[in-house]
Amino acid sequence: KAGVTQTPRYLIKTRGQQVTLSCSPISGHRSVSWYQQTPGQGLQFLFEYFSETQRNKGNFPGRFSGRQFSNSRSEMNVSTLELGDSALYLCASSLSSGEGYGYTFGSGTRLTVV
Amino acid sequence: GNSVTQMEGPVTLSEEAFLTINCTYTATGYPSLFWYVQYPGEGLQLLLKATKADDKGSNKGFEATYRKETTSFHLEKGSVQVSDSAVYFCALKAAGNKLTFGGGTRVLVKP
Numbered sequence: 001k002a003g004v005t006q007t008p009r010y011l012i013k014t015r016g017q018q019v020t021l022s023c024s025p026i027s028g029h030r031s032v033s034w035y036q037q038t039p040g041q042g043l044q045f046l047f048e049y050f051s052e053t054q055r056n057k058g059n060f061p062g063r064f065s066g067r068q069f070s071n072s073r074s075e076m077n078v079s080t081l082e083l084g085d086s087a088l089y090l091c092a093s094s095l096s097s098g099e100g101y102g103y104t105f106g107s108g109t110r111l112t113v114v
Numbered sequence: 115g116n117s118v119t120q121m122e123g124p125v126t127l128s129e130e131a132f133l134t135i136n137c138t139y140t141a142t143g144y145p146s147l148f149w150y151v152q153y154p155g156e157g158l159q160l161l162l163k164a165t166k167a168d169d170k171g172s173n174k175g176f177e178a179t180y181r182k183e184t185t186s187f188h189l190e191k192g193s194v195q196v197s198d199s200a201v202y203f204c205a206l207k208a209a210g211n212k213l214t215f216g217g218g219t220r221v222l223v224k225p
Binding site: 004006033035045058090092101102103104106107108 | 146148150155156157158159160163203207212213214215216217218
């Protein structure tokens with residue numbers, strides 16, 4: 001059974017550019033969440049999608065956006081990149097969005113903004 | 115709001131030593147509790163979980179018991195190996211469904 005696949009694994013972008021990250025969840029999983037991991041702030045929740053609808057959103061500026069497609073694949077977009085956006089971006093999928101369901105995480109996309 | 119507090123690391127141990135990582139939480143309602151592990155250069159792996167009070171999650175020799183009275187979910191392993199060296203994250207999931215993580219505890223096991 002394939003796990004959560006995130007592409008690309010590494011990205012280097014310049015300030016002011018935009019970037020799109022992709023996440024393919026485990027087959028059958030309908031809930032996809034995104035997290036940002038940095039040494040200073042730790043793991044912070046970005047947003048959650050379930051059946052193409054955004055169910056929850058963290059405290060990030062509007063430059064961070066996402067979407068989910070009918071096949072449950074998800075993309076995350078960051079516009080007007082800032083140096084502080086350098087981080088490991090983790091995608092996680094779950095069979096359902098209920099409280100008892102754990103998430104399976106991908107290996108992440110490491111974004112470096114220069 | 116919800117929060118998770120776990121002991122700061124690094125925790126340095128010798129092989130076969132006993133490991134405990136403390137985790138306490140604050141949450142409204144009755145959250146589910148999780149431990150995740152992150153190896154260098156990788157994403158997070160679910161280690162174990164507990165969904166209600168007094169539940170014990172266990173996996174790969176690790177155990178944690180959901181203690182509602184002390185709002186804790188401490189992780190324990192009786193005999194650690196070098197391969198257990200990683201960063202461990204305690205997390206909760208309450209109404210709203212997002213995971214709230216603690217700051218992580220780095221564990222280093224020396225041979």
